Structures are given as structure tokens and as C-alpha cells.
Amino acid sequence: MIPWHGLPVELENDNEMQPKTPAWERTGRILLPALALVATIIAQLMAKNAKLSWALIGLTVFFVVSGYHAELESVYRRRKERRDDQRAVDKAFPQFRNLVGRFGPFIDSRTNDSLHYMMRELGQTLPDIRSIQFPDMELWSGPWMYFWQRLDRQRVTMDEFRPALMEFHFIVATYCSYCVRPIFENPPHGFHGQIPPGAKSKLNLFQQKLVRYLGEYQDFSKAVSESRPSLNGLPMYCVMPSPIP
Numbered sequence: 379m380i381p382w383h384g385l386p387v388e389l390e391n392d393n394e395m396q397p398k399t400p401a402w403e404r405t406g407r408i409l410l411p412a413l414a415l416v417a418t419i420i421a422q423l424m425a426k427n428a429k430l431s432w433a434l435i436g437l438t439v440f441f442v443v444s445g446y447h448a449e450l451e452s453v454y455r456r457r458k459e460r461r462d463d464q465r466a467v468d469k470a471f472p473q474f475r476n477l478v479g480r481f482g483p484f485i486d487s488r489t490n491d492s493l494h495y496m497m498r499e500l501g502q503t504l505p506d507i508r509s510i511q512f513p514d515m516e517l518w519s520g521p522w523m524y525f526w527q528r529l530d531r532q533r534v535t536m537d538e539f540r541p542a543l544m545e546f547h548f549i550v551a552t553y554c555s556y557c558v559r560p561i562f563e564n565p566p567h568g569f570h571g572q573i574p575p576g577a578k579s580k581l582n583l584f585q586q587k588l589v590r591y592l593g594e595y596q597d598f599s600k601a602v603s604e605s606r607p608s609l610n611g612l613p614m615y616c617v618m619p620s621p622i623p
Contacts, residue, residue, distance in 0.1 A: 463536040466606045471539065474602075475529055477595055478546055482526065484588065485519040485553065493557060496580055504572055510560050518553050525549065536608050543602065547613045550595065554617040558588065562619035570622050582621045592616050 483489055490496075494515040501507045525545060534542065562585060573581070599614035 460536075463606055463608050466602075466609070467534055467536055467539045470598075470602050470605065471534055473598060474543070474546075477591075477598060478522075478526055478529060480591060481546075481550060481595075482522060484591075485515055485522055487515055487519065491580065491584060493561065493581075493584055496577065496584065497561070500573065500577055503574070504569075507569070509566050510569075512560065513556050515557075518549060518557075522549055536606075540609060540612070543599070543609070543612055547599070547616075550592075551613070551616045554588075554592070554619070558619050559617050562622060563617065573622065578622050585619050585621050589618055592618060 484492060485494075486492055487494060492515070494512075497507065497510075497512060525542075529542070532538070561581070570578075596614050596616070599612055603609050603612040603614060
């Protein structure tokens with residue numbers, strides 16, 4: 379969230395938590411380097427002692443570094459965090475992109491091994507299948523396609539990577555909850571017994587492929603979540619369907 383004056387909330391909170399620098403310390407930060415610099419200039423103008431000039435230059439640098447050590451250390455730490463975050467993103471992103479692409483066939487209406495296609499086939503022979511609340515595949519295939527295309531258009535940083543991980547998890551988790559669960563885990567009474575053997579074999583083959591994919595996806599999500607503090611707490615678990623007996 380960005381407040382009205384345009385400064386990130388995190389920066390404001392950080393500033394509020396840091397104690398105020400005493401006035402004498404702020405004065406010393408400016409005065410001591412200034413005095414050392416003036417002495418250096420006088421020594422250079424007099425041109426009598428080169429060693430003294432270099433000693434005064436070193437003293438000036440020392441005063442500047444010691445006076446702003448905390449600020450310099452904070453800047454270095456923030457930059458290091460950003461570099462480490464970006465390295466983690468660059469390492470994980472190719473695998474993430476691969477997992478996103480591999481999810482596409484599960485929600486592709488053009489393939490005859492997708493769950494929606496098989497359920498349409500069963501609907502021609504099993505009237506009871508209409509009692510199952512089975513959502514339209516477009517609820518997932520459309521958002522997945524836009525998401526997949528968006529991944530190709532930009533170099534992802536940590537600011538975009540974490541929301542992207544959560545967005546994709548939402549697509550996968552809702553598909554498993556609203557499409558897979560009603561067929562494999564919570565079907566109408568007696569539905570599994572009505573499925574012809576050939577169709578049951580196809581559904582169980584689908585179940586095996588999906589469980590294998592979800593296992594890889596969850597392992598990836600867990601590893602990424604543990605890789606950097608910025609990614610801690612990511613959602614990673616989905617419904618794991620059991621085979622139809």
C-alpha cells in the first residue's frame with residue numbers, strides 16, 4: 379500500500395522504529411570531516427609536508443566513514459538482500475515457468491485426455507453425471523493462458539515473483555477443489571460403480587498424471603518458500619485425488 383505522499387509504508391515504519399540521532403552526533407558528523415578537510419586544504423596550500431597532507435586526507439575519510447557507518451551498513455544490507463532475492467528468483471523462475479506450461483494440458487479443451495472431455499463423454503451414457511456441479515473449463519483455461527503469456531513478457535523480480543506464485547497456486551488449487559474433488563473424492567452416491575471399465579481406466583490414468591504433477595509442484599513450492607525470507611509462507615498444498623476403485 380502506498381500512502382498519499384507516495385512513500386512506501388515499509389520505509390515509514392522503518393524510520394519510525396529507528397531512534398533519532400542526537401544533535402551532538404549529527405553536528406560531529408559534519409564538523410569533524412569539515413575540520414579535517416580544511417586542514418588538508420591548508421596543508422596543500424602551504425605545500426610543506428606531503429605526508430601530513432595524506433594523513434589529513436585519510437583522517438577526513440575516516441571521519442566520514444565512521445560518522446555514517448550505520449547508514450552505509452544499512453544501505454549495503456538492503457542492496458545485498460535485493461541481490462540475493464533476485465538470484466533466488468532467477469534460479470527458480472525457469473522451473474516455475476516449466477510447471478506453469480505443464481499444467482496447460484489438464485485444462486485444454488482440445489485434448490481428449492482432459493477431465494472435462496472425459497466427463498462430456500460420460501454424460502452421453504450416464505444421466506446421473508448431470509447432478510455433479512462441474513464448472514466450465516474456461517474458468518481456468520482463460521486465466522491460465524493470460525498468466526502463461528504474461529510470464530514471457532517481462533523479467534520477473536521478487537516484487538512480481540511472489541504474487542505470480544500465489545496467482546498460479548490459486549488456479550491449480552481451485553481446479554483441484556472444484557473439478558477434481560467432485561469426481562474422485564466426493565462423487566454422488568453410486569457414481570463410481572456406474573462408470574464403464576474403459577472410462578474408469580482413462581480417469582485413473584488422468585489421476586496418476588495429475589498426482590505426479592502436483593507432487594512436483596508442491597516440492598517446488600516448498601523449496602522456493604524456504605529459499606528466501608521474502609518467500610516464506612507461500613501456499614503450496616492442493617487436493618491429491620485418490621484413484622477410482
